[in-house]
Amino acid sequence: MVKMILTMIYSGFRIGAWREMTVENDVFIGGVKTDAGKNRVVPIHSSISGFVAGMYGEFLCGKSESQFRRDMRRVLLEIEIDTEEKYHIPHSCRHTFHRLLEKAGVSEADRKRLMGHSLKGDITNGTYGHRSVEELKEQIEKIKIECQV
Template sequence: MRNPNGYGCIKHLSGRRRRPFVFVVTDEGRQRPVEYFTNLVDAQIFQADYHRAHHHRSLPGHKITFAELYHRWLPRHTEDTQPSQSTLNSYRNAYQHLSTLHRMPVEDLRYADYQRVIDDMRRHGLSYSSVKKVRSLISLLLKYANKIELSTTNYAPLLSIGRNRPVHPHHTFSRQKINRLWKFVDCSGVDTVLILLYTGMRCGEMLQLQKSDVHLRQRYIRITQSKTAAGIRIIPIHHHIVPLIESRMKSPGDALICDTTGRPYNYGRYCAVWRTVMHHIRADGHTTHDCRHTVATLLDNAGANETAKRRILGHAGGDITERVYTHKNLRQLRKCIELLK
């Protein structure tokens, strides 16, 4: 269908540009650029909003596509919930898995369309976690569709994603492997593994730590960026790793974990360090998340207080009394963490 007069048009500019799409309108017989965009969908959303603002109506017969719904939802959701960067990345990846639906009107999509995407992911061997994130994104988008009064059903609860069969089951570190880490503590990167094993931090939390988040005098670390709300917490510094933290605090860079030039690690770069350390202590096959499983297991074996353990690991409590009315101070958390030997 041809756009009406005054609707403007979108052009793709030549050359290597950061924002190659431009929305233009005709002004006194000449085309005037209004705004530039990095992708076509953002330009189309702006075009529709521009027409509505200036002509006080939507384009007749216009149906919001899945891509438009996503790009309208994401800024609002980000503003309301302020998700972490890892969460935003997971939204982006899940959205790409739904690429076959991008150009389809949301109102025309049915259960079979969404289930087909899920089935294709499972057929290609993608992990249970990846499939679950796609279903979660579908649910968030269709809830938003209801908010903006699109006539559609939230099919997410009906989608079948199969059973969780871990591709790489987690294994705890044995005492022998932990002892070997201490034996090679002066080797590059070994201290970071020990920090994970004596704090229970997620790898991403450790890599995002700034030196300003470390309080050596009071001997605790403040986690300010995490994948969950419960992950925002304080962790006492175990006396075994105090020298390791002090050494990192004296190294170049603003982040706690940096290379010799002061450049912070992202997860991809750190994985190379991790694999080198694991090979050095004959522990190939372990993942960074095994450290959290090890901490949880060792604290459980030592009879640690369950609430204190949850606070240290950043797990949300399931019981309302525990979540709302139970408070653990730093001294009690330190008593818990020191149960690690």
């Protein structure tokens, strides 16, 4: 469960995306909800790459979203990240991913790309700001957190 939470924090995907997620060539491919979010590519951060391959196909561990939420709450209470009054939900991982990218100095346009948000209305980045997987990997690797699992 902790590994799954870390994977969600380092990828920014919505919980609903994990059922259809694929992993190829050290990237997550998936997404739901919007055209910009569907089938997006998010490089796997080096901090989680060691265990992601072993988790593939078991991302939600066969749980429903409600079971996952309940188990996530239990784990975060056990490790004293949450309290009875203040707690996190799976979508909190998405907020954390965005905040980590922001603190690491990743541009707004690249944060949008990694989060699966539209670049509509941003003609410069939407039309000319293409990124390779390698360039996105450079951006995601700007996140520096000590992580021991």
